[in-house]
Amino acid sequence: MRLHYYLGVVLEDENEIQECFHIIQAEMLEATVKSLSYNENARIVTDRHTVNLPLRVNWGGGWSDTPPYCNENGGTVLNVAILLNGKKPVEVTLERIDELKIVFDSRDMDVHGEFDTIEPLQATGDPFDPFALQKACLLACGIIPQKGYKLEDILRRLGGGFVMHSEVTDVPKGSGLGTSSILSAACVKAVFEFTGIEFTEEDLYAHVLAMEQIMSTGGGWQDQVGGATPGLKYISSMPGLKQEIKVTHVEIPESARKELDERFVLIYTGQRRLARNLLRDVVGRYVGNEPDSLFALEEIQKTAALMRFELERGNVDGFAKLLDYHWELSEKVDAGSSNTLIEQIFSSIEEMIDGRLVCGAGGGGFLQVILKKGITREDVEKRLNEVFMDSLVGVADCKLVW
Incomplete structure (x- = not known):
């Protein structure tokens, strides 16, 4: 991995750098595929089942959950x-139908697809496939095998065909x-419950991780845990x-919860991050052993642990x-996490806040x-409007889910 990256940088060879990232994806996918198994015991246990999940905000440690x-x-x-x-804005509904086919319906993406043969469902790796997430879910959960079999036989054993509706x-x-990762978690949870597959929290996280690798998104594992499980998690x-x-549910004093409910505010920037090579840039700096990046990634994990300590003793300040x-460390990991608008927003309310951080990778959202x-939410809203x-x-209208 590092050999290809260094060669690419020294020789200014984009193909070598691309090979570095290909190796990361290939190794992760190979390890994942080995663990997948076809579940011949699954059966549809209800005619219709819906799962709704919340979103998550990242407080500490973001980027440390990202391969490699x-x-x-x-x-x-x-x-x-x-x-x-x-x-809870993430919704997945599974519905039994008499026809022996699988239907994907994504209302927010405005796409609809029907499958009565298995080969297209087993085809993965196309970044432009509008149903990459749904296919990865069925493979990761063992509803569809990696190869072989007839779809008609599988659905007859399940007890019918089905429609998977998904929407954010x-x-x-x-x-x-x-x-996106929370939508993956909702799909896995809905499939497990729709087909009577018993599972634990750990099973859910592991299967979403498998989905992420099948789709080769390269992202980390914190999002699905954040949305799939209520409350504060370490x-x-x-x-x-x-x-x-390993997920630990963090209990904090009731007084600290109330204080956070009052003092935590979510602000929408009105813009979407445009940097397409974000993940590659961050991973590249880590693989290239850039001192600032290595220091920040190590320090970010320590900061997450200290945050937990302060909250457990009720110290919101x-x-x-x-x-x-x-926030300072995040800018060392990725300079693109901030921009002129974000700095203007933070600057305009500087004397009203004690802490700040972008959500996710930043650069927008x-x-x-x-x-x-x-200071109240109304005070901040008035200032931003001015x-x-x-x-x-x-x-934004946001509520922490304890």
Whole structure:
């Protein structure tokens, strides 16, 4: 991996750099495929089943859950589930039909596909496939085998064909709130419950990880845990090609919960991140052993642990300072996490906040802040309206899910 990267940089050979990232994807996919198995015991147990999941905000450790960093060093993340506009916006519904076929219907993407043969469902790896996520889910859950078999036989054994409806409502693209991975988690959870497959939280996380590798998205593992499980979670993994995720539900004093409910504010920037090579840039700096990147990735994990410590003892002020420090570290990992608009937003409310951080990778989507004591959401909204007037910048309707 590093040999190809160094050669690519020294020789200015894009093909060598591409080979570096191909190796990462190939190794992860090979390890994942080995663990997949066809589940011949699955049976449709209900005519219709719906799963709704919240989103998540990342508080500490983001980027440490991303391959290959987590594979070589392990990762540590602290995040919490949220409602947006009072809703759990990620929804997946499975519905039994008499016809022996599988139908995918994605209302928010406005795509619809019907399959009565198995080969197209077993075909993965096409980044432009509108149903890549749904296919990866059925493969990861063992509903569809990797190769062989007839779809008609599989569906007859299951007890019928089915439609998979999926939708994310009222969440802008590039939000930074973990939408795509949480949608994967909702698909896996819905399939398990629809087909009577018993599972634990750990099973759910592992199967979503498998989905991510089948789709070759290259992303980390924190988002699906953040949305699939309510509350505040401290999530970690040990080094290894196969990431085994340990999730600890963090309990904090009731007074700290109430204080966070009052002081935590989500702000929409009105813009979507445009940098297409974000993941490649961040991974490239890590693989290239850039000192700033290595320091920040190590420090980010420590910051997540310290955040947990401060919240468990009810110190929201201490948590806010750590959030601010995390923002400094995030800019070392990825300079593109900030831009002129984000800096203007933070600057306009500087004297009203004690802590700040972008959501997800940043560069757009949502920002999160911890207000100073005595400052209200309305105060922040008024200030943003004065500065940014008729733009989309504003305070979002957000609630932490404890």
